[in-house]
Amino acid sequence: MTLFLQFLLTGIVTGCFLVLATIGFSFTRRVEGFLNIAHAELLGVSAFTTWGLNKLAGWHILPSAAVGIIVTAFLGLAIGRIVYDPIRRFGPAVLLITSVGVSYAIGGVIDAVIGTGIRTLDIPLATSYRFWGLRITDYQLLVVALAIVASGSLALFLNKTKTGLAIRAISVNPELAASRGIDVQKTSRATWLISSGLAGLAGVMLSVIATLSTDIAFHQILQILAVAILAGLGSLYAVILSGLIVGIAMDVSVFWIPAGYRPLIAFAVVILVLLVRPQGLAGSKSS
């Protein structure tokens, strides 16, 4: 039983990382109206910026992470303004394909700048805490805490601030929102900053828990898509639930079936849920 609960606990942590990685992606989908495949590579930008400052420049992890997130947020904003804004009128399909190109471009630049091999941060080895026979590390606890803080902050921002309410209005009906005096450009800029900043936060956690290679960020895109699709490509709360479901399903499955099938479980869950709810966990049929 303890072993099973350990798988469950690890699954919750995996789910929280997926929430962090997906929440910005879903936010972009909701507001900008397309699947930004380049979102995963933004995790890489943040992870390698953090690594460069921490390992090469010798900075402490906290300022390194802060700069990593800020750089990623502004890079995401720049890409939104320079690449996506001019082609927005061609519709979501063109934006999606373009985002694949952006993903290649970011990945190629990371390859060129970082080069070969593996990278890790100059941070202490994780410390394990034990309770009721279960084990969790400080970095895993950090992932859970950041997922809670990021989701909570985003929910508060969208519900309590003027810009947040404007973003919600635009995500529901851009034309109507614009006709009511909402500054679409400004709101779009805020969206890019927030979603890319969230990718930056996930990238920092990727650099903290994982071993970095130039393609590890892109490896996350399938699971991000799985979580986003399961959530219904829209609702923030559904992303949290969906991330936890996928994370727990993947890790708990290892209790019964070989670990090699773990990624398959993510998509099996998505397929099963979509058979019952084609619109996703919380999405409306129109989304």
Added chain:
Amino acid sequence: MGGMKKVLSGFTALATIASVAVPAVAQADDVTVGVLVPLTGELGEFGKIVAGSVELGVKQINEAGGTKCGMLRTVVADTAGSAEQAIREATKMIDTEGAVALLGPTSGAMVALVDLAKRKETVVMSPYAGTITLNEIGGDYIYRTVSSDLGDGEASGLWLKEKGYKKVAFLVQNEESTISPAQVAQERLKDAGIELTDYVIYNPGQPSYQAELISVLANEPDAIYLAGGQESGVTVLKEAAAGGYGGEWLLTADLAVPEVFDALDPRILNDKAYVEVAQADKSLPEYKAFEAFHKAETGAEPGPFAANSYDMAMLVALALEASDGCTGAAVNSMIRDVTEGGEKVSSFADGKAALADGKDIDYEGASGPLTLDKSGTPAGAYQIMKAVDGAWVDEKFFPASAFE
């Protein structure tokens, strides 16, 4: 996704090539040899070693007057570890550059290139592709200067048995090149009556491998056999240490690089981690001569698979020298002949002189005897290295005879 990414990563490759290859302007009477290696991505470190060692071999061949077909010229391309990219670059090397041999692809690329090699009659050779798939389909235009993965499994099994472990867990990356040797090592464990507590096959590219480690750590093995890449391997090592694992490790060749000690707190590895790697017998005079040449040229010790890579250039040059033609088919027709049943030679210059005297030759490589079996594979020797003070140091050598 692979396509454009690989094109972009080619920029890095170009920069790397500039540093490892001496650019040569094609002459009408040059013979072109393609160096097809991963210069970017996780295996990039190995690709650079291979490219550099082939260049050393070519330099020595050309200093000895080149082959009867002319001086050797190399063209280098980055596969970025992708079979698709390898096929594209190989086609370009053969059709545009006129390469008679392609040296350096990794396992996946080798398997993907079998049809092309036979169709275009161009020899393809690898210094590190241990995949057992080549045991079946290699041998005609497809060769290697390293033994099959099955040998790595045998060596690992032998080591785990020698260490006297009672309980061993296996963590194996979900790739053919890691699963094949793991299966052999697992069989040897069973034969020796050692308890296999877990046999976990995991997928690489994950941020964390905690779920895979739960059962492994719960069963408290004496040692964990970790057959994984650098990215997954380092994360597993970190997470197992954080999880309180205090046993020993046997790692596979991808982790036999110094970078592992930069990526990890060396205390995780020191005095309790071993790594198994196919390696030349360093006591052989042929290896010592290569080592001295390598040090003189680069100022550094030869890296993993350097001797095997150098030997590829030698085999191609000697096969050209021994054959009647200057094509890939000519190389293919003579490559076995120069590795068995004749006067033993250990350098291109000696081989060239013996062939000029009408003698048959048997090239004894820097990586060891290169007599090729029907799949184009030599018998292997293996080194177990131990992590000591943040570096891999030789612990135990298994010559090819240990497995007879």
